[in-house]
Amino acid sequence: MRENLTDLVTFLSVVKEGSFTKAAAKAGTSQSAVSQTVSNLEQRLKLKLLNRTTRSLTLTEAGEKLVALINPAIEDISTGLEQLINLRDTPAGTIRISADEYAIQQVLWPKLAPVLKNYPDIKLELITDYGLVDIAKERFDAGVRRGGLIAKDMIAIPISAEHQMAVIASTELLKQYSAPAQPADLLQLPCINLQLPTHGDNFPWVFKIADHEHKIRVKGQLVVNGINQAVQAALDGYGFAYVPRTLVTTQLQQQKLVTVLDHYAITYPGYYLYYTSRLQSSAAFSIIVNALRYRR
Known part of the structure; x- marks a missing residue:
């Protein structure tokens, strides 16, 4: 099949150019190589496709029928390949990215919002x-x-700095409850649990104690499945919440929230964008990657 396709393209080029010499020049090969290719095609088909003389080159009936059959398909293939090349070179198309809520809000959107403004033909799906x-x-x-x-078989590039976690509470809540002195004290205090939608379990609160990570499963009246809901519930005084510190920078500055147990706070590695191949799939994807790349 591969040989047939190559030979068919060569045959169509001879017909279009009207000579073996011109077809060879266009392909960057010799006239004898083009002639041999067409002869090989005729031998496989067991049909004569071209009438050759020293002065002219004409199609046989079989040759005319073959051109009518394959020329539209070959043109469609060529057009399709050109469209793929344009997709590679022109910033357009849909880019789909999977990420958690915090990454979308704090890392992806601030960097990609300007991209959408500058490249209106790029469509973005953040899931x-x-x-x-x-x-x-x-x-x-x-x-x-x-x-x-x-996974180790993925290509990964850094797109954010490390992020520190924090236990937050409203100033009003701390008028009702004493601030915890150590992570274990949280087990006796009202906490807002975050239930991961794709896991069905409550997100564990992780702390650094004597250079080791310790997980605590807190309890409370409220469970939410969005990190912004947890922040709002904390602002409303429904309990302590465990969130990335940068998510509540403004509320901390405004003294609407305070942090506790800072000495035990854990810092997670930064976020990475990962994908399956080093091959640039499109100009749009290249622009997205460049916009997200973390620069220290």
Whole structure:
């Protein structure tokens, strides 16, 4: 099949150019190589396709029928390949990225919002997912996860700095309850749990104690499945919440929230954009990658 396709393209070029010499010049090969290719095609088909004389080159009836059959298909293939090349060179098309809520809000959107303004033909799908989704199977162009959570066969580039976690509470709540002195004290205090939609479990609160990580499963009246909901519930005084510190920078500055247990706060690795191949899939994807790349 591969040989037939190559020979058919050569045959059509001879017909279009009207001579073996011109077809050879266009292909950057010799006249004898083109002539041999067409002869090989005729031998496989067991049909004569061209009438050759020293002065002219005409199609036989079989040759005319073959041109009518294959020329539209070959043109469609050529057009399709040109469109793919344009996709590679022109910033356009849809880019789908899987990430958790915090990464979309704090890392992706601030960097990609200007891209959408500058490249109106780029369409962006940011899909919230806390699981380690199979981006190839789910037809994502890329995923975003913290360093250390990415499969080794993926290409990964850093897109953010490290982020520190914090236990937050409203000033009103701390008028009702004493601030915890150590992480274990949280077990006796009202806490707002975050339930990961793709896991079904409450997110554990992780602390650094004597250079070791310790997980605590807190309890409370309220469970939410969005990190922004947890922040709002904390602002409303429904309990302590465990969130990335940068998410509540403004509320901390305004003294609407305070942090506790800072000495035990853990710092997670930064986020990485990961994808399946080093091959640049499109100009649009290249622009997205460049915009997200973390520069210290």
